[in-house]
Amino acid sequence: MEKIILIEDDKVIREELQNFLKRYGYIVNAPIDFNNIIGYIENENADLILLDINLPVFDGYYICREIRKISDIPIIIVTSRDSEVDELMSMNLGADDFITKPYNTDILLARIMNILKRTYGSLKTNNILSYKDINLDLSNATVKYKDKSLELTKNEVKILSYLINNKGSIVKRDSLMEYLWKSDYFVDDSTLTVNVNRLRKKLGEIGIEDIIETRRGLGYIMP
Amino acid sequence: MNIGEFIKDKTGIILSNMLLFIMLVVLLVTADIETVIIFFVFCIWFLPLISYMVVEFIKCKKYYDEINSILENLDKKYILPELIKEANFIHGEKLNYILKQVSRDMHENVKYFKGMQTDYREYIETWVHEIKTPIASTKLLIENNQNEVTNKIDYQIDKINGFVEQVLYYSRSNTVNKDYIIKHINLSNVVRNVVKRNYRDFIHKKIKLDIKNIEEMVYSDGKWTEFIINQIIGNSIKYSNNKNPMINIYSVKKANSVMLTIEDNGIGIIDKDINSVFQKGFTGENGRKISQSTGMGLYLCEKLCCKLGLKISIDSGVNKGTKVTLIFPLSGMAVFTEG
Numbered sequence: 001m002e003k004i005i006l007i008e009d010d011k012v013i014r015e016e017l018q019n020f021l022k023r024y025g026y027i028v029n030a031p032i033d034f035n036n037i038i039g040y041i042e043n044e045n046a047d048l049i050l051l052d053i054n055l056p057v058f059d060g061y062y063i064c065r066e067i068r069k070i071s072d073i074p075i076i077i078v079t080s081r082d083s084e085v086d087e088l089m090s091m092n093l094g095a096d097d098f099i100t101k102p103y104n105t106d107i108l109l110a111r112i113m114n115i116l117k118r119t120y121g122s123l124k125t126n127n128i129l130s131y132k133d134i135n136l137d138l139s140n141a142t143v144k145y146k147d148k149s150l151e152l153t154k155n156e157v158k159i160l161s162y163l164i165n166n167k168g169s170i171v172k173r174d175s176l177m178e179y180l181w182k183s184d185y186f187v188d189d190s191t192l193t194v195n196v197n198r199l200r201k202k203l204g205e206i207g208i209e210d211i212i213e214t215r216r217g218l219g220y221i222m223p
Numbered sequence: 224m225n226i227g228e229f230i231k232d233k234t235g236i237i238l239s240n241m242l243l244f245i246m247l248v249v250l251l252v253t254a255d256i257e258t259v260i261i262f263f264v265f266c267i268w269f270l271p272l273i274s275y276m277v278v279e280f281i282k283c284k285k286y287y288d289e290i291n292s293i294l295e296n297l298d299k300k301y302i303l304p305e306l307i308k309e310a311n312f313i314h315g316e317k318l319n320y321i322l323k324q325v326s327r328d329m330h331e332n333v334k335y336f337k338g339m340q341t342d343y344r345e346y347i348e349t350w351v352h353e354i355k356t357p358i359a360s361t362k363l364l365i366e367n368n369q370n371e372v373t374n375k376i377d378y379q380i381d382k383i384n385g386f387v388e389q390v391l392y393y394s395r396s397n398t399v400n401k402d403y404i405i406k407h408i409n410l411s412n413v414v415r416n417v418v419k420r421n422y423r424d425f426i427h428k429k430i431k432l433d434i435k436n437i438e439e440m441v442y443s444d445g446k447w448t449e450f451i452i453n454q455i456i457g458n459s460i461k462y463s464n465n466k467n468p469m470i471n472i473y474s475v476k477k478a479n480s481v482m483l484t485i486e487d488n489g490i491g492i493i494d495k496d497i498n499s500v501f502q503k504g505f506t507g508e509n510g511r512k513i514s515q516s517t518g519m520g521l522y523l524c525e526k527l528c529c530k531l532g533l534k535i536s537i538d539s540g541v542n543k544g545t546k547v548t549l550i551f552p553l554s555g556m557a558v559f560t561e562g
Contacts, residue, residue, distance in 0.1 A: 010356050016363035023367075054352075080355035084404040084444055102359035102384060105366045174426060181422035184415055186432050 002116055003046040006030040009055050024109060038066050048116060053079040061093055068094035074115045106182055131164045131222060134208060148206040155185050156199045163222045172219040224287045229280050244268060286315045344394050351391045358384055378423055389519060392450050396526040403444035410439045410483060414472055417453045424460045428468060435473040439481045441551035443531055451527055454520040455547045459487035462509055479553055486546040492539040500537060501525040
């Protein structure tokens, strides 16, 4: 499991972000004492640092510069200053990425994942979602069932993965649509119906029948 | 200053001298003095007076003509006291001194207000960054406790965030500071970000979205452009039609520019209002119909576009929808170096 150091002075953000990242399987250490932050970072030996800019004692820019003198650990700067100038400054100081508050947590996760993958290779990530005997491989967008496999489009992968992640409970059409919009797929109501039906048909071709059920007026469910 | 004005100014002196002289003449005539002597007295009396007035007139005319010619050529008329030449007569000197005093004091005063404005702007910027921390923590709390209620709160928080952003850009739009960076940006990414920011409205108001041909590279500041497009799409959503609402976004590449068009089939803008939509605080007919109008969105768009060197235009008709076009210039040089 990857270890992330979270340097943030706001108590609520620190705790909530810690909980949030823990849910996604990261070990998160967040120092409360900012006096010897460089020493703390040196001792922790983490895989990634999330760094705020406005901090007591030393500001984030200073810390970033100091870390770069001793280590190449990936740093994501998280700040409420959102102009391009601030972004440029962070990059010049050696940060690997820059996210502005209030951040979209999906984006934050994606950035963390990307940077970790880029720095340490993708050996630790698990890209296969399973449902009963069906395996959905996210890295090459294929579904495997028994000895047959089937390629899906990007959108179909998104729909199927969301349904599998919520297996056993009803997924509202609206939440499914919100999820799709958040991941860059701008679908309207009727298109979604078409997409789900096409997905069912495709799955039917390799013998997977009736795994996506429609609950009229509520949404979809993979029981 | 012309001769008429000067004589009018001196009417009192001239008239009283004439009157006194006439009385003297009457006196001299009754005393049987010869005409030659009366003429002589006239000369002694009036020659110095007239020559004095002529000299005075020339001095004044020269002084005022000079000031007028400087004034005419100045854009900023208030810097006149700095440019005025030394006067060589007492009134001119006094006047110049007064002008200089007044202008010095005025500069102090202007400086004071400029300082106040800078302070205010700095405070607003700090405030905006401060309020983003509680907004961010609220969003995280919502993320960690997802349910129907927090989802609704999340929607409101996003709205708050939008208004806070508007404040920030308003304060940025008013200063000469250059806090943007023109980069080579992909229009598609910017538009997609904006659409994603408004996903709830698109889904819940069942607005059909059609994005076409927007994979264009343009030169602009990404954040600022995103803000501008967000205001425009926000308007399209706010003033959408109830039946089959639709928003079309597409771009057209011309020889020297890229035109991005955002078109809706909403309630549109009445003809008499269309020319005022970029004015600060203008809400018009639609503002009266839909309460949440501040008249700031398009005003800011135009102002920021102006700073970034973009052009914005709007075309609309009642119940026919609104079409906003952003024009991003492409310099020939830049295209050339990009190959």
